[in-house]
Amino acid sequence: MDSLGAVGAGAAIALENLFPPLPSEVILPLAGFAASQGKFSLLSALLWTTAGSVVGALALYWVGALLGRDRTVAVAARLPLVKTSDIEKTEAWFSRHGTKAVFFGRMIPIFRSMISIPAGIERMPLPVFLGLTTLGSLLWNSVFVLLGYGLGSRWHEVTDVVGLYSKAVLGVVALVVLAFVVIRLRKAGRAHKAGRIRKEDRTHKAGRGSHRARD
Template sequence: MEAFVQVIMQRLGPFGIGLLMFLENVFPPIPSELIMPLAGYLATRGDMNILVVIGAGTIGSLLGTLPWYYLGRRLGHHGVRRLAENHGRWLTMSPSDVDAASDRFKRHGNSSVMLGRLIPTVRTLISVPAGVANMPLGRFLLFSSIGTLLWTAALALAGYLLGQAYSTIQDYVDPVSTMVLIILVGYYIYRVVTSKKESK
């Protein structure tokens, strides 16, 4: 997987970083924990500027939040809840998950969007209750941008600071990232198989 990510970045440059981070938010095929450190490492070789790397990752990730935000905004709480009732088996999202996310957003509001962008798995889903609550788009983008920038910068700088040491450990990165993907897919299958429809 590491080789695939590196090829995309080398062929498409900053656009490739943005594209991978966008996809990671819409439907996480490759974790940002792999994308951004590798992009930071490529910056040490002079392939890209580290600020461009951070900017591309932030923009791509931020754009990836919008489909979920607009889904929540368009359907509203009851619509998202019905979606979870009818298709929650495949989305691994139950109506109670929707209720819990909405309750958390109501309690913490802006900070939940910003801090949620720093937490794996929550990073994508936090956009839904923000849309459901009709959080103004400008405010949503502002707090999402802060959290996203902190997250992508930390990961990119980690790869950048490792510098040439990254080449020493990159032989371990690909099998580890592949294992992470296998675990995520296995967990998804487990959730689908064991999912039970909640009573209304």
């Protein structure tokens, strides 16, 4: 930001979309602080960071579009505990709620980046995707840039609060994944047990049949 100004802030946010470990909750308040110091205008900070969000999201949209449904299903079929029906259910959900997912997903850590990929896979109309991404990103970015602008040298206090939000989201994701794995393992265990019982039953019946034939 010091060397490139508002353009640098936008470039950092574009990279944040592609590499989520780069936290927007640090970049955006810092951009607001830099604007408060007169390094660039507040409007430039808002416009360039939003442009960076859209560019990064668009790159991931095209990754999803190039991947396509067939490749996604093929990859899912090779993953342990994942079924093709899971992809079909996800597609059905996205067809009903995709617009809301793209808009509100821009305001949720992790999903901010990832939501662009299924939008590309499902080939959401590009104007719709760009409009929703721009609006969602503008809202998210404005909150943090303005907080950094208002707090000035205390801009880092924003990251402390948002860090709790990010950790809460990660915790929920971890619990959902854990529940998914446990449920699938239990179902697989029950299916294996039922298959073994059926096999033993068939073997037992076959044995009784051979005894009758000898008699």
